Each structure stands twice: as structure tokens, then as C-alpha cells.
Amino acid sequence: MSVASSTASTEDTTGAPDAGGTAAGMASTPPPPSAPGAGGVPRRKIPWTTRMRRDRSLLIMVAPAVLLLAVFAYVPMAGNVVAWQDYSPYVGIRNSPFIGWANFERVFTNPLFLDAVANTLVITAFQLVFFFPVPIVLALLLNSVLTPGLRTTIQSIVYLPHFFSWVIVVTIFQQIFGGAGVLASRMRDAGYTGFDLMTNPDTFLLLITAQSVWKDAGWGIIIFLAALATVDPQLYEASVVDGAGRWRRMWHVTLPAMRPVIILLLILRLGDSLTVGFEQLILQRGAVGVDVAEVLDTFVYYQGVVNGDWAFAAAAGLVKGLVSLALVLGANKLAHLVGEAGVYQRA
């Protein structure tokens, strides 16, 4: 039904004030000479008030979500001003004095913050190597299962842990690999000294990566399987005719088909470099210690909510948010440069 094209619609909204009160009648008036789309059929320019009235039910539908976002996403965004304040909850945002960049200076000179940054990056890098490829390999493996029933069953099973909470996952690991866990107690029964992976800082990276793999690697294959399903079987057939064996087909047909998705997910992961399993880590920070388990998000939580150093924590959180934003946009730019679609298309 909409007559206005997308270009016209943007002009409509910008040129809005002129249309003012002249409401419904305008719709039927002939287009002004400067109307866009002059070639071919002249496009009528509909005043914004008319379009607003025409789409009012759509706007009413969007309203609750916009309201919720406005209150719970955009108001807090503005609330980041506390990062420039000497904020005190007793005085409130409105009356707390502004102190310039002092909080940010404290953030960047704080050794604990720098440790948290280091831990975050180490965990990201480690998981990039030891988590990221797992779903790809799993997807290739599962894709080679040809019996439809068997394949669906395995798929349903490996997706399942994704839907368990981190509390459940960590508890399961604790009961198996913890000091009182079943493995350690069996070993003690057999005369060895027990062990406790849950409190060992040296193996913590391995532990959390194993947890992530158990929980999310299965779910991770879903997008790769979908990419594999779109491969034209004729490509395989043709490559067989050309003499390609199993592995060559994987290298020259299957993997190229997965490449856009792999790059897309890599970008998303890189953009998310500063976010590593917050719920997972906050559950284990106490057991294993701050030295290895403190990441940016837990740092913000403990400095702000636990210690009550609100403005300082807000500054740290804001730094993290902005750097993350830059990372996503940068990674996406990079994707465009190497000729991939990226997370979002350039309109």
C-alpha cells in the first residue's frame, strides 16, 4: 500500500515541519515540481501527518517495545554521566558534583583493572583457538551422518546443554572435577592424592573452556549445518567427476561454503572480545581467585555493586562498552574490506 519509496520517506520526515496542519487533503494534491522520482510515473509525495495517521496502528504496535527500550536501555545510557561525577547514591545523579575525567584516570591507573583487561584478553584468545573451531569440526562430522533419523537425534542431544543455566553447568563440573567430586574421591580411594580443578588457577583456562565447549559447542553447529545444507549437490558431483576425493571435496566445496558464516561468527567474536562468559566467571571467581577469574564485567560488578564505588565502576564499564563498540564496527569494516558480507550490510 505504501506509495512512498524509501528515499521519499526519509525526505518526508526531514521536510516534516512544512507539512504542518494541512492534513488529509494533501494526499490527493498533485506532486510539487521538485518531487523525487520525476522520471516515469510521478510519485505522489504524502505529507508525514498523513503517513503517520495511515500507519498509526503500526506505531501503536511498536510503542510498548520502544517504551521499554527507552526506559531500560536509553535512560541508563544517559545514566553513564555518573562516570564523570563524584557520585553518591545518597545525593543522587542530579546533585552529585562533576569531577571531569578523574574516574577514568583512576580506571586506567588501577592495576586491578589492567589485570582484568589482561585476563579478559587471555580468555578470549584461548577460546578463539580452543573453542571456536570445535563447532566447525562437529558440524562437518555431523554433516557426514547420512541417516536422517540418527542425525536429528544427535543434533537434538548436542543442542541441549545450551539451554541449561550456567549454575547447572558449573555445578555439574564441580560434582565431577571438584575436590569433593566423583573423580577426586575415586582417586583418593585408589590411593592417589585428590585434585580440585575448580580451585586450581593454573588449569582454570582449560576448565572454563571445557565448560563452554560442553555447554555451547553443540549449539554452535546449528548455523554451520544450515550453511552446509545450502551447498548444491551438483558441486560435489562435478568435483567427483573431476577426480576429487573425500578430503579434496571438503577443502574445495564444503569449507568454502562455510566460509561466510565462519567469518561472520569470527567478527562477532572479535567484536565481543571484551565480553567473556560473565555468568560463568562470576560463579567461579570466589573458588578460583581473583588473579585468573577477574574479567572486565566482574571487575565492574565488584567495584560498583559490591564495593559501592559507583562512579569508578561506571567509568570502567563505559570504557569497556565503547571499546567493544569500536571493535565490532572495526571487525565489520575489516570484513567488508576482505569482501565478506559482515554483520550488517551497508545500506
Added chain:
Amino acid sequence: MRIESETVAEKPVRKLPHRRSDRYRALLRGKNRPVWEEDPNPLGLVVKGVALLLIVLTVLFPLYTVVLTSLSTQADVVRSGGLVIVPGGLSLSAYTQILSGGIVTRATIVSIGITVVGTVLSTTVSVLAAYGLSRPGSFAHRPLLFLFLITMFFGAGMIPTYLLVSNLGLIDSYWSLILPGAVSAFNVLILRAFFMGVDRSITDAARIDGAGDWRILGQIVLPMSKAVVAVVALFYGVGYWNAFFNAMLYINDNAKWPLQLVLRSYVLQGVTLPGSGVGQVDIDDGAVTGLPVKMAVMVLAIIPILVVYPMVQRHFTKGVIFGAIKG
């Protein structure tokens, strides 16, 4: 013909060393292998089978022992030194203990309430927003869409959100567990992508017949998108059910804790459950304290997922891929 067969008989064909019978080959190839593909290597098949079996067991075995432990007695736990792997005597006493009132029962009810209310609210609001943004060229849809997109790339941060919730007086209110994360732009985009895929001629026909947008959404678009709405509802539902950190932030009164937070304190961190003798202090610095009870709480937290999951699971690919690629 005769001459040819004679020549063959004179020069016997060298028998291939691994000539396979047709039946063996058919078995090896299975029913679904495309004709162009070579016969699989039997060793490869075995390796693959073992790998898949191990993967499946890695997922299922922990669940098995958790469920079994919850159905065992404390004596079984002591005997096996932790999680029970070989079934001893089965008993439901752990479940009767946690479900006969007390903090776990209350937490379960709280979690169910939050999940139901939250899922209904989030799904409704998201479906409406997605439809509202799905018509090309509608008034202000670009800036509105942008408003959603921004929240995917830049989060406000924990501290300002906490300050807001606390200023709104929502600390210790269940709404603090629902409202701040009620709308996920990602889910809205999944839904929107689907709604945009609905054949335009159908909705236009309805419009010509005099149907408004509410009616088109309710009677045409929604019935055609049941699968993706179910997936999004599942995402929201699982999110609400599994959330514990927001409760850690906003709920100080532990009588109001949802199940996951109870799980964290009493099961993961081993704080003794108050009342009803649930957390008998045991030997080994409380290491095996009431393990059946703890595992019963775990099972309680897993059950709803196991119940809902199979119903929605077959729609996953559609929903997730749509969102990921078009978002």
C-alpha cells in the same frame, strides 16, 4: 559373443584382492549415500561412530548421574564417593523433602511465575514491534529500527542500569527481573525478518477486503509464523528461567530468590539450606552434604527445559538462521 567369452576364459581376469560382495557394499553404503560418492572406508565409519557416541555420552552421562543421584539415598552417595553412577536403592525422598514447602518450593514457584509472566510479556511486545516495523516504507520505520539496532551494539552497562532500577524502586520487586531485559532487539529482528517474508499479496488482499493491521497480524501473519514465534518464546522463556545474575543484583531478600539463585547458594556454594533438616551437616567438611537433595534441586531446574525443548527444537534452524543472517 561366443568367441569373446572364450577369450575371457583363456585369459582369466586377475581377481581383485578386496572384491566386495554387493550385499556388503550396500550395507556399507547405507541407503542415503548419493550415487556419486565413493564407498566409505569401514575403519573411517567405525572411528566416526565412536566419536559420535563419545560426544553424545559426554552430554548425556552427566545428566544421567545427576538424575540418578537425586533418586538415590545418602548411603549410595557415600558408597560411590559423590555422584552415583551405579544405581542402588531408588527413593524419592529428596524430592519430597524439597517440595514439601520451604525455600526450594518457594523459589520454584517464583521462577515459574517470572518465566511465565516474562515470556508472555516479552513475546507479545516483540511480536507487535516486529510487525510494526515489518512494512517497508511505513512511517518512521527506519529511525525506529535504528533505535533497536543500537542496543545490539552498545549496552548501557551494569552500573547505570542498576542505578536506574534502584531509583525506580524496583529493588526486591519481581519486575526488576523482567523489565530491564524484556525486549531483545535480536529476537525482534528474527521475528521481523520472518514477517517480512510473508507473501505480500496475501496481506494486500486482506487489506483490500478491509482488514486492518491488527487483524492482519492476528489472523494471517501470526498463524503463518507459529514456528518462529515458538522459537523466540523459547529463547525468552529459557532466558528468564536460567537467569540468576539479575536476581543477585536486584533481589536482596532471599525469600524472594528464584530457583537458580537458590541453586547457586545451596548447591554450588554449599551454604546449608535453612529449616526442614534439608542440609544435614556431614563428614568431609560438608562435601557430600545431602547430595541427593542438591541434585534434586538441579533436576528441578532442568525439568522445564527438558519438557519444552522437544516441542520447539525442530524449528530451531529456521529461527536462528533467519535472525543471524538477516539481522
